[in-house]
Amino acid sequence: MSHGRAPDGRSSYEILRDHVSGHVRVLDLGCGDGFLLDLLVKSGHQAAGVDLSSADLALARQRPSLRGVPLTTGRAQELPFADDSFDACVSHMAFMLMPDIDQVAAELARVLAPGGHLALIVSSGQAGGSGSYELFQKLIRPAFDGAPPEQQIPPLGDKRTLHRDGIDEILVPAGFSPIAWDTEPIDLGGTAEQVWSRLSMIYNFMPLDPAVVRSLEAEFLTQAAKLADADGRVPCTMNVHIADTSLSQLGFSR
């Protein structure tokens, strides 16, 4: 999603970075390969990353800007940090994938200092109305639905993370204020090949038969080419949600 741009020209990662400006110690929850951490460090934050995947963290460690940045393998449900370790936490496209999400909220409240800031970007699962994302979803859905059981991906995360009231239901009992909520259309447009590559990185095709994926790609490229403008650019817009809140000044109840 690093190629995506909101109407004001920022990527969704830059939007999240700007939500925590002014905070010193910032945790990136589900940091993946460290793209957002790199932006945070370059903006002067004392950043730290945690992720389930040691493979992704190994990629993050290859970024020169992240030399010396604590990158820890761990579960959001059991954060490997002391109480009050951070002034803010960001999480880009990860919160909605996490099971036991109420436990994640309790852990965030524990590791954030009283009044600590939390900013999340979660998928809306919705296209922004420009054609090729709708086309992508229309093509891949039957492929996932019709895959044999061993290729099915079990549903990930908690559906409440996909809407405002649901996120309040998760965060408020842990001690956070009701969230501020925003929706941004992210432009992922480009050549048909670029759009395929961007969207197929966001969805997990790993369990699917590679031959099925190749035929989906071929079909997408054929149909998406018909949506291209005179310069060959295929429009693609994905809406994401931004949830922003703070922990109460009293912190979490120990």
Ligand SMILES: C[S@@+](CC[C@H](N)C(=O)[O-])C[C@H]1O[C@@H](n2cnc3c(N)ncnc32)[C@H](O)[C@@H]1O
């Ligand atoms: C879609 S990727 C997003 C990665 C990164 N934030 C980005 O946007 O580039 C979701 C990440 O969340 C991590 N993740 C999922 N569940 C997690 C959990 N329970 N605890 C820690 N990390 C988790 C995954 O390993 C993965 O790296």
